[in-house]
Amino acid sequence: DPQQTTEAAILSRFLNAVGEKKPQLVGFNSAKADLKVLLQRAVANGIQAAKFAKRPNKPWEGYDYFDARNSEGHVDLIEILGSYGKSNPSLNEMATVCGIPGKMGISGEEVAPMWLEGRLAEIVAYNECDALSTYLIWLRVAYFGGFFDPQQYTEEQARVRNLLSTEGTLPGKEHLLEFLERWEMWSPVESA
Numbered sequence: 001d002p003q004q005t006t007e008a009a010i011l012s013r014f015l016n017a018v019g020e021k022k023p024q025l026v027g028f029n030s031a032k033a034d035l036k037v038l039l040q041r042a043v044a045n046g047i048q049a050a051k052f053a054k055r056p057n058k059p060w061e062g063y064d065y066f067d068a069r070n071s072e073g074h075v076d077l078i079e080i081l082g083s084y085g086k087s088n089p090s091l092n093e094m095a096t097v098c099g100i101p102g103k104m105g106i107s108g109e110e111v112a113p114m115w116l117e118g119r120l121a122e123i124v125a126y127n128e129c130d131a132l133s134t135y136l137i138w139l140r141v142a143y144f145g146g147f148f149d150p151q152q153y154t155e156e157q158a159r160v161r162n163l164l165s166t167e168g169t170l171p172g173k174e175h176l177l178e179f180l181e182r183w184e185m186w187s188p189v190e191s192a
Contacts, residue, residue, distance in 0.1 A: 005120060008045040015042055019051030022063050024073060026138045028091040031068035031076040077137055095133040098140055099187025101179050102133050125175040132179055136160065 004013070015038065018025065027034050042049060056062035056071075063073025082088035095102030106114075106126045114123050136157075143153045161180060168177030 007041060008047060011038060011042045011045060012047045012049070014038070015047065015049035015052045018065070019049050019053070022073070024063070024075060025065060026075045026077065026134060028094070028134050028137065029076065029078040029088075031074065031079065035065070035074070075138070077134065077141060080141060081137075091130065091133055091137075094137055098137060099183070100133050100136045101129065101182040101186065104129050104175065104178060104182070121172055125172075129175060129179055132160070132164075136183075 004010070025035075052065060055064050055066065059067070059070045064071035065074045068074040068076040068079055077094075078088055081094060089097075092102040106122065111123055111126065114126075139148070139153070139156055139160075142148055148156065161184070164176045164180040164183075167173050168175075168180060
């Protein structure tokens with residue numbers, strides 16, 4: 001449905017779904033970049049997302065998507081792995097040192113021109129690979145923090161590999177098989 005691919009429709013659907021379901025958001029530099037851009041564009045498009053924007057009276061009374069430092073609702077991995085300065089790794093750098101494919105042929109600077117050219121499928125593929133890299137880095141951080149035992153950590157990696165091998169056979173999802181191939185080449189199945 002072409003009406004659902006407008007910027008306003010995509011932003012409204014995403015922000016209102018997050019506000020309704022209250023998932024934990026995980027990103028890489030998301031507090032200073034991704035989330036800010038989403039909010040700026042939502043305001044520019046005249047979108048209302050009241051449940052997303054509702055802030056708890058106290059940090060422990062609910063998710064606060066605007067406060068990545070004090071709320072479990074938004075985990076910004078750069079706040080955990082970075083040092084608030086010039087030595088912060090990029091998502092691609094962190095992924096690479098972890099044996100995760102990271103960027104695969106497209107950089108963030110290319111996305112806006114791709115949008116203007118209507119190359120939505122390529123943007124989706126780019127974002128899916130970024131989301132996979134972010135998830136796999138988060139998985140390592142969560143394992144480091146003791147949220148997964150060694151068996152759970154290995155099993156979750158296997159689930160991701162299975163998802164990629166299954167979804168990658170669908171039309172237009174070949175990039176998932178390429179991601180899996182690179183991941184297996186750089187980082188064979190790990191047992192912690």
